[in-house]
Amino acid sequence: MRRYESLRRKIFGGDNVVNLSDVRYLPRWIILVIDIIILVISLFLSSYIIEKISQKEFIYHDDKSTVFAAIVLTNVVFMYIFKTYAGIIRHSTFIDLFKLLVSCFCTMFVIGTINIIYFWITGGKFILTPYLILYFIVSFMGLFLFRLYVKEFFHIVREYRRSTLKKRILVLGIDEQSIAIARAILDNPSLPYHVVGFLTQRTDSKRASLLGKPIYAKEKIEKNTKEELVIDGVIIVKEMMSKDEMNSWVNLFLEKDLSVFKAPSVQKLRDSDLGGSIRNLQIEDLLNRKPIKIESEEVTSRYFNKNILVTGGAGSIGSEIVRQVAQFNPSLIVVLDQAETPLYDIELEMKEKFPHIRFKFVLSDVSNKHRVEPLFQAYNFSMVYHAAAYKHVPLVEENPHEGILVNVLGSKIIATLSSKYKVNRFVMVSTDKAVNPTNVMGASKRAAELFVQSLQNVEGNTTKFITTRFGNVLGSNGSVIPHFKKQIEAGGPVTITHPEIVRYFMTIPEACELVLQAGTMGKGGEIFVFDMGEPVKILDLANRMIKLSGFEPNIDIKIIYTGLRPGEKLYEELLSDDAKTLPTHNEKIMISKDPTMEFLEIDSLVNMITRASLKKDKVEVVRILKIIVPEFRSNNSVYEVLDK
Numbered sequence: 145m146r147r148y149e150s151l152r153r154k155i156f157g158g159d160n161v162v163n164l165s166d167v168r169y170l171p172r173w174i175i176l177v178i179d180i181i182i183l184v185i186s187l188f189l190s191s192y193i194i195e196k197i198s199q200k201e202f203i204y205h206d207d208k209s210t211v212f213a214a215i216v217l218t219n220v221v222f223m224y225i226f227k228t229y230a231g232i233i234r235h236s237t238f239i240d241l242f243k244l245l246v247s248c249f250c251t252m253f254v255i256g257t258i259n260i261i262y263f264w265i266t267g268g269k270f271i272l273t274p275y276l277i278l279y280f281i282v283s284f285m286g287l288f289l290f291r292l293y294v295k296e297f298f299h300i301v302r303e304y305r306r307s308t309l310k311k312r313i314l315v316l317g318i319d320e321q322s323i324a325i326a327r328a329i330l331d332n333p334s335l336p337y338h339v340v341g342f343l344t345q346r347t348d349s350k351r352a353s354l355l356g357k358p359i360y361a362k363e364k365i366e367k368n369t370k371e372e373l374v375i376d377g378v379i380i381v382k383e384m385m386s387k388d389e390m391n392s393w394v395n396l397f398l399e400k401d402l403s404v405f406k407a408p409s410v411q412k413l414r415d416s417d418l419g420g421s422i423r424n425l426q427i428e429d430l431l432n433r434k435p436i437k438i439e440s441e442e443v444t445s446r447y448f449n450k451n452i453l454v455t456g457g458a459g460s461i462g463s464e465i466v467r468q469v470a471q472f473n474p475s476l477i478v479v480l481d482q483a484e485t486p487l488y489d490i491e492l493e494m495k496e497k498f499p500h501i502r503f504k505f506v507l508s509d510v511s512n513k514h515r516v517e518p519l520f521q522a523y524n525f526s527m528v529y530h531a532a533a534y535k536h537v538p539l540v541e542e543n544p545h546e547g548i549l550v551n552v553l554g555s556k557i558i559a560t561l562s563s564k565y566k567v568n569r570f571v572m573v574s575t576d577k578a579v580n581p582t583n584v585m586g587a588s589k590r591a592a593e594l595f596v597q598s599l600q601n602v603e604g605n606t607t608k609f610i611t612t613r614f615g616n617v618l619g620s621n622g623s624v625i626p627h628f629k630k631q632i633e634a635g636g637p638v639t640i641t642h643p644e645i646v647r648y649f650m651t652i653p654e655a656c657e658l659v660l661q662a663g664t665m666g667k668g669g670e671i672f673v674f675d676m677g678e679p680v681k682i683l684d685l686a687n688r689m690i691k692l693s694g695f696e697p698n699i700d701i702k703i704i705y706t707g708l709r710p711g712e713k714l715y716e717e718l719l720s721d722d723a724k725t726l727p728t729h730n731e732k733i734m735i736s737k738d739p740t741m742e743f744l745e746i747d748s749l750v751n752m753i754t755r756a757s758l759k760k761d762k763v764e765v766v767r768i769l770k771i772i773v774p775e776f777r778s779n780n781s782v783y784e785v786l787d788k
């Protein structure tokens with residue numbers, strides 16, 4: 145009786161709301177009593193039908209009650225034998241239905257046999273045979289419908305309860321992909337979503353329905369509020385839309401304060417992990433562009449069975465280069481980085497994902513020549529990807545000597561060793577901040593570019609020196625997007641340095657695919673510039689991220705302006721004022737024809753700035769850097785005095 149205690153408390157304890165799903169199941173004896181009542185009703189219903197059809201008595205025996213009692217008793221005996229009342233009705237299965245059928249058939253067979261024996265003994269029947277057949281049909285249908293109605297009733301109650309707790313959503317689109325996603329959600333009751341309809345831009349589907357759900361036109365969303373529509377959000381399949389289409393829809397949804405969820409394509413859909421695959425749309429999904437397909441055959445020949453070195457291999461860009469290069473089955477990948485924990489993380493990941501590839505993980509600073517040169521001596525590298533660098537503008541602005549030692553001296557050491565040990569190709573990862581730099585970090589990368597380019601024409605050099613230059617990458621360490629996410633999760637405020645600040649964005653995999661592609665097409669001495677798409681206003685980015693998180697900008701989450709940081713500028717550039725671009729066979733990659741320096745000149749200047757860095761003379765470091773990079777003009781920095 146303990147299982148009814150909570151129900152009793154609800155009834156007599158003042159809580160008049162009884163949740164039917166709290167009732168686990170009825171006792172077996174109650175089910176049996178209900179079944180007997182159904183049998184008695186079936187007896188009378190069958191007799192009524194027979195009398196109306198045949199216009200004569202269906203029972204020859206004088207005592208109808210005795211015959212009825214015998215039939216019901218026989219039926220109950222077989223119900224007991226087959227335990228038709230023992231199952232939980234709301235969970236009835238085909239086996240339960242089969243038990244009912246067998247018990248009713250056995251009852252008809254036994255009563256029919258007794259009827260025949262009675263005929264042999266007395267010469268007459270006590271009941272019509274058609275009546276037995278009709279009773280068999282009516283009683284079975286009655287018992288079956290009782291269970292069906294109870295099962296359906298609890299299903300409706302359960303679905304109603306779930307739908308009140310679930311997010312009411314529309315599925316964007318009426319194509320096969322959208323229908324497949326909707327069907328998968330409807331077939332999986334454990335998901336926290338309740339599909340209430342479909343949404344389309346078409347206007348000829350207003351009276352149509354899919355999967356029993358209505359189809360709404362875009363104008364219905366435009367003309368009604370969230371409350372009038374009685375929906376919480378929309379699920380989209382990102383792969384089915386262009387970037388412009390998705391932005392248009394998302395702008396509408398955010399304007400209507402609707403949550404936006406992203407579902408996988410049908411090709412990626414697996415029922416087992418559908419719940420984990422549906423997630424809130426992220427800002428990266430809106431900024432991301434179509435994936436770039438690199439020319440794998442040409443790239444494969446550069447890496448297959450070759451030894452590859454990746455400096456900064458534990459960083460955002462470096463680690464993705466390692467992942468992509470590993471797919472081409474090189475003989476060895478040496479991953480070098482000075483960050484211990486990230487290096488250990490990438491080691492665990494690579495050994496799990498690529499157990500057949502040989503890796504060597506080296507904890508070292510690129511400016512330590514005595515640690516790095518033995519690697520060149522031992523492994524005969526075919527390609528070197530130089531991604532090691534200090535990149536945080538404010539930190540390098542505050543510590544210019546450290547920035548020079550890694551970004552300039554480190555690049556010099558790796559590049560000269562590549563030339564000395566006849567590495568086929570050296571690819572340096574640079575940044576758009578190297579163009580008309582306004583901070584030490586950008587200027588140090590430009591100085592590194594100049595040194596690397598100068599090595600191309602040194603007598604005896606056989607290495608092809610290639611530089612790649614691109615802007616911000618989504619999700620990289622220290623990127624603005626993860627920073628905003630943390631601020632939003634903490635309840636705000638979201639901090640922006642300036643309301644007009646603009647940046648280019650590219651995904652990490654896209655950037656690294658282009659780096660690999662540029663590394664194969666370079667003839668030596670080029671600076672490859674990537675198509676970064678349209679620039680993004682950081683204020684717009686923050687507003688959309690806040691809305692995608694379900695909040696209202698400047699109401700739920702405040703946006704405050706902190707002022708430009710030292711060395712920061714409003715607009716990043718990919719080309720210098722004097723640069724011209726040349727196209728390549730890849731429309732996403734261009735060649736920037738920037739001014740160059742002779743090796744002896746840049747080498748002398750690099751030696752000077754290295755000595756100043758070792759002395760930790762910040763002002764002298766920046767002064768020499770401005771000589772190396774004459775277009776370097778400090779902005780919002782203590783070093784502005786050097787420009788006067």
